[in-house]
Amino acid sequence: MSDDRDSQAFEQRLAAAEAAAQGGSAADSAHKSAGAASQAVSFAMRLGVELVAAMVIAVVIGWGLDRLLHTTPWLMVAMVPVGMAAGLRNIFRAAGRS
Amino acid sequence: MAGPKIDALGQFSLTTGLGPLGRAVDFTNSNEAMLAAAAIIVLVFALGLRAQALVPGRTQALVEVLYEFVRDMCVDTIGDEGMRFFPLVFTIFSFILLGNLLGLFPYFFAFTSHIAVTLTLALFVFLFSTGVGFYTHGLRFLKFFVPAGVPVWLLPLLIPIEFISYLSRPVSLSVRLFANITAGHVMWEVFAGFMLLLAASFGVLGAVAALVPLGLNVALVALELLVAGLQAYVFAILTCLYLHDAVHMH
Structure with a gap:
């Protein structure tokens, strides 16, 4: 009788250990x-x-080119869709x- | 109204460290934190590598975990040539990680909260990976900007797009790290200042209500710890991605 109970407890513990090794506990998965x-x-x-x-890089390039070429604001506007x-x-x- | 005020940005101001000598050469608290980060990395590694036990102790295990983590990241992302860039990636990763983590402590300075620092790191990575590209492929690296399998008449439109997309790399790399660290520290400061304001304005009732922002700050510590690790990881993995592009050109 007690032998049977022991083996049952062992089966339960084995199942629990296998479950833990495979999927992890509920808390673990929540953590994940x-x-x-x-x-x-x-x-x-x-x-x-x-x-x-x-966008920022494109507008800055357009703005800088505008200042160099005195074409304000057309290159900056043109660079917006490219950005x-x-x-x-x-x-x-x-x-x-x- | 006199009393506690919320000064969210004061924590990022630079002061000089190391006494009069530091003042003379403008050695800032940011530099102090950087030196501390570098010294901690070197010390931990010197200690961890001294043992060389088959079954590692705590320090050795930490060192080995860090090494293998970065090595896997390099080899998985860059490919077989990844180990050539391992020293660079590891230096960047550990420096940023330590900088983020040191910044979490009260009275410590988070040097990654300054865009000057993150942009310098990002520009270095950007210029280095571009250099690697030209070194590996010569002028053929310019074909990186020409997408494959596209009709010729589209190229004048696509090449500027690819070029700007390439140029935006250091910006996004630096802004991401800087914004994450700054935002976390500002939130801390705002909640902490709010706590003091509540306690100062409403007496005992305010002190009890101040437990709510205190609890939020405790939760934020956990979040910031995660962000500190995650942002260092993101910076390192993007460095690997850019190096992959430079080596393999796609």
Whole structure:
């Protein structure tokens, strides 16, 4: 009788250990999903920064060329769509990689 | 109204360190933090590498985990040539990580919260990876800006786009690190200042209510710890990505 109970307890402990080794406990998976969520947030922020950075660079180049060539503000205006396209290119590249 | 005020940006102001000698050569508290970060890295590694035990102790395990983490990052991202750039990536990663972590302590200075520092690091990475590209491929590296499989009449439009996208790399790299660290420290300061304001304005009731921003700040410590590690990792992995582009040109 007691032998039977012991083996039952062992089976239970074995199952618990196997479950822990495979999927992790509920708390562990919650921890993982919190980490994944924060990584997703940081990735989203990264995309935003990529978009804005290309825009800023393009506008600064246009502004500098305007000052050099005395064509204010036409080159800066022309560079805005180019900057937007470059920002989108950045995002596609970043998203394609992850 | 006299009393505590919220001064969120005062913590980022530079002062001189190391007494009169530091004042004479403008040695700032930011430089102090950088030296401390470098010294801690060197010390930890000197201690961890001294033992060389088969079963590592704590310090040795820390050193080995860091080494293997960065090595895997290099080899996985850059490819087989990754180990050539391991010293650079490891230096950048550990320096930024230590800078972020040191900045979390009260009365310590977070040097990664200054865009001058992050932009210098990012520009170095940018110029270095461009140099690697030209060194590896010569002038053929310029073909990096010409997307493959595109009709010729589109090229005058696409080449400037690719070029600006390339030039935006150091900006996004530096702004991301700087913004994350600065935002975290400003939030801390705002909540802490709010705590003092509550306690000063509403007496006992305010002191009890101040427990809410205090709790938020405790939660923020955990978040900032995560951000400190994550941003150092992001900086290092993007360095690897740029080097990959320079070596493989796609």
